[in-house]
Amino acid sequence: MILHRAIAIDGPAASGKSTLARILSKRLGLIMVNSGAMYRAVTWKVLRDGVDPTDRAAVVDALRGMELECGVDGLSSTVKVDGIDPGDELRSEEVNSNVSAVAAVPEVRECLVSLQRDFLKLGDVVMEGRDIGTVVFPETPYKIYMDADPSVREARREEVGEVDSVAARDHADSRRETAPLKIAEGAAILDTSGHTIETGVAAALDILRSQGFLMSTEDGSSPL
């Protein structure tokens, strides 16, 4: 049973999901959940323990042995593994290149999806990831699928100095057997290639109005 409302934002790497989720969170007073950070946290721990991320049985073993703690700081989701917040290490090159393998393990997904659904007990959420509209909250009417040209997405990562093989991750995330990245039923597609942040947010607010999250007169600048 849905206790609060969820906006599901899915899309490939660097399509603008986090930026949009952060702005919607601020403007609409929603809890922002970065589900990718949770997959990254498990990957960080797997690597730290010297476990082979491509060895599914070993990853499941490692998962069973770790304590994952999800919470909220202000309006943003947090994740700790065995009491440690990995911080910037979540976005290291090593995590970037191994997270897709760990995220493809069904047991990892099952565990994290359950933790993701728990955020709805705390309030209305905007959650971004790859399977939010298809698996985590398939019943929510508020769904956006974000995309952008691969060249635009690679450039966005380079701009912030991050080493991230966006194309390889997208390939793996879209082709895995469990919960691959795809457009959820009922999702509105928002291609941000030609958008600035401002025009992209305006387009997202229009979508949320058409989906009934916002009243047609609301401008999305104050908490609901």
Ligand code: DC
């Ligand atoms: O959103 P991100 O790029 O930080 O996500 C990192 C990886 O985690 C991504 O390559 C695939 C995985 N992921 C996933 O499988 N499902 C989600 N809901 C979110 C992320």
